[in-house]
Amino acid sequence: MKKYINKLFLLGSLLFLAASCESEGVVTTLQSVSFPSAIEVSSTSIVLKEDTSDDAALLVSWPKVTFPIAAPVTYAVQFDLTTDIKGSEAWLHAKRIVVGEDVLSKSFTGAELNKIATDLGLKTDVSGELVIRVEAAMDHKVYSAPITINVTPYLKTVVMGEIYMPGSYQGEWDVETAATLNEIQLGVYQGYMTLAPDRDPIFKFNKARNWAQFYGAGNTNFDLKNMSDANFVLPGAGSYQIKVNLNTLKWSSTPYSWGIVGTSQAGGWDNSTPMSYDHQTKTWKITANLVTGALKFRLNNSWTINYGPADPSTNTINLDNGGAYDIPEAGVYEVTFKIDEVDPLSNGYPKTATCTIVKK
Known part of the structure; x- marks a missing residue:
């Protein structure tokens, strides 16, 4: 009799475990998940040039x-x-872009791909191999089969020029106090500004102050257009x-804002x-x-780029x-945030920034 009771107990336990796996949908690691087909790239041989670094250089897509x-x-x-894709440290030094x-595709500009290639150690002006794979994640991660491409990076020119942006966002058009755009590569300038709701959205670009x-x-x-x-x-x-871009005589604006996030402010986590940019103090x-609670900083209302204090007793x-x-x-x-973001696309974001949090 004891033998039959033990068998019934074992059978019941197995049925309970099976039912648990079916009822708790988060347990997917017991089931096989894979990419149904290979990933694709727009080109397998790419020669990057600095004067076309803003253009799309590579499109990666996947099923x-x-x-x-x-x-x-x-x-x-x-x-x-x-x-670096074999052995115990396979893919540990990979550049990972979320x-x-x-989303089933990702486009990379010449500047983005050049930074990835040079950060991984490819020599400039020499064709080298990069391996690409795609990661899919839910409760666990699966990976596509890798694909290899050849990339020739360029050596970025060191530049130090500026142009200026006088306009109605200042209140009075004053080129002496206008926002500065720094030269991030030859003939290409980048900067930041905030337009208040009560200001007109018109401006110009000046070569000097x-x-x-x-x-x-x-x-x-x-x-x-010159002198338009x-x-x-x-x-x-x-x-x-x-x-x-003074090489192509084109300009663009992209919504861009650092903001405070956490339980101390209205949006929680x-x-x-969003914060406003003071172009004179940068x-x-x-x-x-x-309210009482936590506070840190992130870019464009996303967790992709964020900053928090390793030591909250410092700025x-x-x-x-x-x-x-901790807001006590x-x-x-009054909260301020200052960061060296002259060229984050090519240089990445710095490891540290500074802030102040002062009760009025």
């Missing part, structure tokens, strides 16, 4: 990976050297990253409160009502650090 439960799949693209949830030579709009709002009386126009109120600022904040400042009491605070 949808289906996990056993209905939830978003987060994809990332990894680059590595052919010598693409997002349920005077009106001896300036650019206005040409055939379109995004064409530069027509003003450029921003899309509307907000903060922007401005880029000007889900939504940042500092991001906000005056806000805060130094660290890239991708999980720490946060509710009130109106």
Whole structure:
């Protein structure tokens, strides 16, 4: 009789475990998940040039990976050297770029691919091999079969020039105090500014802090024309990253804002409160009502780039650090954030930035 009871107990245990695996959808690691087909690249041989670094250089695309439960799949693209994808440290030194949830392709500009290639150690002006694979993640990660491409990086020119952006966002057009755009590569300039809701969105670009030579709009709002009386126009109120290419006589604006995030501000951990850029001090600022809770900083309302303090007793904040400042009491605070972000696309974001949090 005891024998039969033991068998029934064993059978019941197995049935319970099977039922648990079916009822708890998060346990997918017991089931096989894989890429249904190979990833694809737009080119397997790429010669990068600095004067076309803003152009798309590589498109990586992949098939949808289906996990056993209905939830978003987060994809990332990894680059590595052919010598680093085998053995106990395989892919440990790879460059990993998070693409997002349920996104099935990622485009890389020449500047982005050049930084990846040179960071991994490829020599400039020499063709070298990079291996690419795609990561799909839910409760666990699976990887595509790798694909190899040949890339010839360029040596970035060291430049130190500036141009200036006088406009109505200042209140009065004053080229002496206008926002500065730094030269990030030969003939290409980049800077940051904030347009308040009560200011007109018009401006020009000047070669010096005077009106001896300036650019206005040409055939379109995004064409530069020497000494044109027509003003450029921003899309509307907000903060922007401005880029000007004097080689192609084109300019662009991209929404760009650092913000405070955490339980001390209105959006909690889900939504940042955007800061405004003071172009004269090159500092991001906000005056806000805060409550007791945590506070740190992130870019463009996303966790892709964020800073937290390794030591909350200091004003130094660290890239991708999980720490946060503690706001001890509710009130109106002035918060500032300062970072060296002259060329994050090519140089990456710095390991540290600085901030101040002062109760008014």
